[in-house]
Each structure stands twice: as C-alpha cells, then as structure tokens.
Amino acid sequence: QQQVKQSPQSLIVQKGxxxxxxxxxxxxxxxxxxxxxxxxxxGPALLIAIRPDVSEKKxxxxxxxxxxxxxxxxxxxxxxxxxxxxxxxCAASDGGYGQNFxxxxxxRLSVLP
Amino acid sequence: xxxxxxxxxxxIKTRGQQVTLRCSPKSGHDTVSWYQQALGQGxxxxxxxxxxxxxxxxxxxxRFSGHQFPNYSSELNVNALLLGDSALYLCASSFMGEIYNQxxxxxxxxxxxxx
Numbered sequence: 001q002q003q004v005k006q007s008p009q010s011l012i013v014q015k016g017x018x019x020x021x022x023x024x025x026x027x028x029x030x031x032x033x034x035x036x037x038x039x040x041x042x043g044p045a046l047l048i049a050i051r052p053d054v055s056e057k058k059x060x061x062x063x064x065x066x067x068x069x070x071x072x073x074x075x076x077x078x079x080x081x082x083x084x085x086x087x088x089x090c091a092a093s094d095g096g097y098g099q100n101f102x103x104x105x106x107x108r109l110s111v112l113p
Numbered sequence: 114x115x116x117x118x119x120x121x122x123x124x125i126k127t128r129g130q131q132v133t134l135r136c137s138p139k140s141g142h143d144t145v146s147w148y149q150q151a152l153g154q155g156x157x158x159x160x161x162x163x164x165x166x167x168x169x170x171x172x173x174x175x176r177f178s179g180h181q182f183p184n185y186s187s188e189l190n191v192n193a194l195l196l197g198d199s200a201l202y203l204c205a206s207s208f209m210g211e212i213y214n215q216x217x218x219x220x221x222x223x224x225x226x227x228x
Contacts, residue, residue: 043203100158106153
C-alpha cells in the first residue's frame, strides 16, 4: 500500500530525445507527487511536483502527466541534454501534518551527446 | 541563502559503535526529516521532527533516534551499528506553515560506512 513503483530502472536516449519515466501507486490517500533529480554525490533536488486535481503540469523542459483513475504518473523530459544524465526519483505523500514521503526506486537516465 | 547543510560528509564506524549525524535546515524552514538511502535505491523515510518533537516515523528500529533543537537544527543518532546501516543519510527540511504538503529540500547527505 505504501509502495511507489517506478520504471524503467535505467534509460538511455540520444540528445534531443524525450525520455519518459513512469510511476504507479496504490495508496489513494497520496495527494502530492514530486519528482527529484539526483546527481552522484549530491542529495535529491526537487524538479517538479503535481497534485491530483490537475492532469498535467509543465515547468521548462519537464512535464508531469497524472492519471488519477489509473493511479499513475509520469515524467517527460523534452529536448533532453547530456546534463540531464542523473537518477530520477518519483515520490508520493499523503499530506496532512506528517509529510511522510514514499520514494520510488529510481531511474538512471543517460543522455548521449 | 544557505540550503540544507549536513555534517560530516563521510564517516567510517565499526559494528556496535554509535554515531551522531547533524543537519541544519534551509533558512525559514522549521521541519526536518531524515532518510536512509542505500546504494542504488530510493530514500527511505526514517522520521520527521517539528517543534522539537518526533511527528512521524518510518519502519526503522529504536536504534535510530533523533532530536530537534530550538533553532530547528536536528541530529540523527544510531546505536549498535550494523553492517546494514551503511548508507547515505539524507536530511530534508520544509516549512510546516500550512497543513498541507510543502516541498522538501535535501542536503547532500552523510555517507556512513560500517566496517
């Protein structure tokens, strides 16, 4: 119930491609879905987040698509660059006072020049 | 504007020892959460502190304990260290101004190695 599933485990795209990372959850109490980017030796950095009252959110080259009925959400990276090579984590939280975030296992993205 | 700072950056301990990790939250933040990130995995929630009290706890044994100080900084203590405690320990801070989700900002972590 508390798990967030993430796929693929790794992804390789050419520069300019559009990598897509998918996540799925079971707990319908989750109501906040952030994506984090992590470079080696660094902590996760918040990229973009969405709440279930919208189906899509775009910030720069990053877009989240959200399907509440399917309990799935995905990250699209437009015009990917070699600098986007990192590990990406989706997460979910059930809000309220506790802010208990559950993270997916991560996707290692490599963008080839 | 300083972000979340953690110390030390690296630490080596032996089995059975005790360790204390420290975290200073981002300016303006009043809530600190601690996570354990094993190699190649996503962060796992340990616990969260607000108003100097533990508000929520993940599935971690009592060997893991913490504290929050009046200036919002926090410590994570781990007793009776096991080999499996080797991981990157991340601190995240946020603002509990509204009773709703607020973005968490992470530090770069403390890499703990148990020999």
